[in-house]
Amino acid sequence: MDEALAARKSRQACEILSEIGVDCWLIWVRETMQFRDPALSLVLDMDVISPTALLYTSSGERIAVSQEIDARGLPASPFDRVVPYGKGIREALRAELQRIDPRTIAIDWSLDTESADGLTLGMYKVLVEHLSGTPFPERFVSAAPVIERLKGRKLPEEVARIAEAVRVTERIFDDLAGYLRPGQTEMEIADYVRGRMAEYGVGPSWDAAYCPCVDAGPDKVFGHAGPTGARTRAGHLLHFDFGVTKDGFCSDLQRMVFFGRRSGVPTEVRRAFATVRGAIAAAAAFLRPGRVGHEVDAVARAHITGAGYEEYAHGLGHQIGRFAHDGGMRLAPTWELFGRRAYGVVEAGNVFTIEPNALTPNYGRVSLEEDVLVTADGCRFLSTPQTELVCLE
Numbered sequence: 001m002d003e004a005l006a007a008r009k010s011r012q013a014c015e016i017l018s019e020i021g022v023d024c025w026l027i028w029v030r031e032t033m034q035f036r037d038p039a040l041s042l043v044l045d046m047d048v049i050s051p052t053a054l055l056y057t058s059s060g061e062r063i064a065v066s067q068e069i070d071a072r073g074l075p076a077s078p079f080d081r082v083v084p085y086g087k088g089i090r091e092a093l094r095a096e097l098q099r100i101d102p103r104t105i106a107i108d109w110s111l112d113t114e115s116a117d118g119l120t121l122g123m124y125k126v127l128v129e130h131l132s133g134t135p136f137p138e139r140f141v142s143a144a145p146v147i148e149r150l151k152g153r154k155l156p157e158e159v160a161r162i163a164e165a166v167r168v169t170e171r172i173f174d175d176l177a178g179y180l181r182p183g184q185t186e187m188e189i190a191d192y193v194r195g196r197m198a199e200y201g202v203g204p205s206w207d208a209a210y211c212p213c214v215d216a217g218p219d220k221v222f223g224h225a226g227p228t229g230a231r232t233r234a235g236h237l238l239h240f241d242f243g244v245t246k247d248g249f250c251s252d253l254q255r256m257v258f259f260g261r262r263s264g265v266p267t268e269v270r271r272a273f274a275t276v277r278g279a280i281a282a283a284a285a286f287l288r289p290g291r292v293g294h295e296v297d298a299v300a301r302a303h304i305t306g307a308g309y310e311e312y313a314h315g316l317g318h319q320i321g322r323f324a325h326d327g328g329m330r331l332a333p334t335w336e337l338f339g340r341r342a343y344g345v346v347e348a349g350n351v352f353t354i355e356p357n358a359l360t361p362n363y364g365r366v367s368l369e370e371d372v373l374v375t376a377d378g379c380r381f382l383s384t385p386q387t388e389l390v391c392l393e
Contacts, residue, residue, distance in 0.1 A: 002045070007077040008155055010043045010062050016149045017058040023102035025146050027054040028119060028127050037118030039108050039147050041322065043078055051089045051126075057100055065092050090130045097136055105136060106143035112340040115151055115327025116144040148328040152319060153349035159373055161249035162320065162351055163382045165202070166371055169244050169251040170384060172196045180392055182234045182259050186214040186227035189238075197244060205243030205250040205324040212242035218364035222357075234259045237269065237363050243324050252324045252353050254369035255386055262391040272309070272358040272366040273389055279303040279356040280370055280385065283316060283331070287346065287354075287372065287379045294342040296331045300356045309358040315342075317353040320371060326351075350374040351382065 017025055029037050032047045043054065050067035057063075064074055064082045071084035085092040097105075107124070110116035119127075128137050154162070175196050180189065193212050197203065204211035206224075214227040217236045232238055236259055243252040256273065258265055283300040297316040305311055315332030318325050329344020331352055352374070357367035371382045 003075045003077050005155070005157060006043055006045055006075070008157075009150065010056065010078045011060070012153065012155070013043060013056045013146065013150050014058065014060045014062065016146055016153075017056060017106075018060075020145055020149075021058075021104075022106050022141065022146060023058050023104045024097075024100060025056040025106045025143055027056075027108060028052075028123055030123060035120070037108055038115045038327070039118050039143070039150075042147070042150055044074075046073065046075075053089065053093050053096075055096060055100070057102065061100070063096060065089060065096055093130060094134060097131070097134070102136075103139060104141050105139045106146050107140050108143045108147065110142055110144035110147075113144060113148060113327045115323075116142070116147040148344070149347070151321060151326055152328045152347055154321060154351055154373070155349075158249065158321065159349075159351065159382075161247045162251065162371070165205075165244050165246040165249055165251040166253070166382050168200050168202050168246055169242060169253050171200070172242070172244070173240070173253070173255055176240075177257075177390060177392065180232065180238070180257060180259075182232050184232050185229050186216050186220075186231075187229060189214050189216075189232075190227040193242065200244075202244040202246045205245050205252055212240055215239040215241075215364075218360075218362060220364065222365055222367060232259055235264070237366070239365070239367055241367075241369065243320075248322060250320050250322065250324045250326075251371060251383075252320050252369060253371065253383055254355060254367050255390070256366060256368060257390045257392060259392055261393050262389070265389060265391065266363060268360045269363050269366065269389070271307075272360045272363075273368075275304060275307045275309065275358050276356055276366050276368050277385070277387060278307075280354050280368060283354050283356075284370075284372055284379055284381070287331075287352070287374060288377060289346055289348045289374060291346045293329050293331050293344045293346070294334045296346065297333050297342070300354070301333065304356055304358055307358070312357050312359075314355075317355055320351050320353060346374055348374050348376050352379075 048070045053065040055063040068084045108119040210226040216230045216232045238257040240255045279300040286299045317331035330341040332338040332342040355369035372379045
């Protein structure tokens with residue numbers, strides 16, 4: 001992330017604070033090389049070695065309180081002021097908070113989303129100790145509403161980077177079509193994909209051990225697992241779950257291939273593919289600002305189960321951005337697994353995956369995944385939807 005983008009996200013944070021009626025957001029970190037608060041990367045793309053407090057206010061102030069060694073290296077544009085300290089941060093931090101005198105101070109803890117839960121218990125105790133004798137610890141609130149909005153509302157340049165990651169992913173899928181044939185192992189196919197990633201100068205969207213996920217034949221159970229020695233075969237399906245990271249932002253797509261002529265695609269596969277495509281189209285048509293996550297999930301889920309298929313055991317979609325799973329609200333059912341995230345409200349600027357699937361009796365699972373941007377009045381696809389099986393004779 002470049003300094004200019006960090007500055008724009010910092011200003012966006014202040015706007016969000018004003019919108020939701022929170023006076024101050026405090027990012028409180030110590031040496032970040034081994035453990036880094038996920039929210040820090042939204043507004044500052046560097047490590048610090050000493051206790052540091054970043055303060056954002058609803059009036060628009062952006063302040064860094066940092067040890068002198070770190071302060072010299074902090075970029076200027078994300079901050080209005082950098083306050084250096086020498087032997088300890090306590091007095092400088094207390095002075096800034098007393099000057100601002102916020103009624104509410106958002107700190108980075110959350111019961112529901114990992115992207116907003118970066119404040120460790122130890123650092124929380126240190127913060128309370130530093131502010132003992134002041135009213136400020138009584139004013140702490142969760143920063144989750146701030147962070148979820150800040151991560152979720154993608155700026156145009158963030159959307160452009162996601163779209164470029166999608167474009168490279170689709171190019172690699174196109175390259176695959178000329179490489180695939182019956183008899184290859186999942187590991188051989190994954191190695192080819194990794195070679196194309198290296199050629200295009202991109203990294204994996206998630207753990208390289210299972211990015212890409214390659215699933216050959218009806219006996220492979222889809223999941224977050226690495227490729228195996230299972231081989232592709234004529235008359236069988238091949239499934240990919242794959243994304244790349246480019247310029248700090250990710251894609252996440254799923255595609256299906258059939259080894260055989262289009263005229264030879266089994267009826268049950270054709271029907272499952274059409275059902276999954278229909279579920280994606282129905283969810284995309286319903287998705288818009290103001291929808292609740294579980295409402296969107298229910299549209300696609302009803303389309304799948306209404307066609308006679310079993311309910312798939314995951315949510316319809318997650319947000320993507322700097323990570324393939326970017327945190328925040330989900331397009332998901334109201335299961336314990338998803339907690340409050342299933343009740344989140346969709347906003348313009350959110351980027352989601354849509355990824356339903358249908359299990360066939362004899363050919364395994366048919367699963368597709370597209371990436372979409374929520375707009376002011378609906379959504380648009382960042383990916384080019386797969387509308388028919390790739391058939392390789």
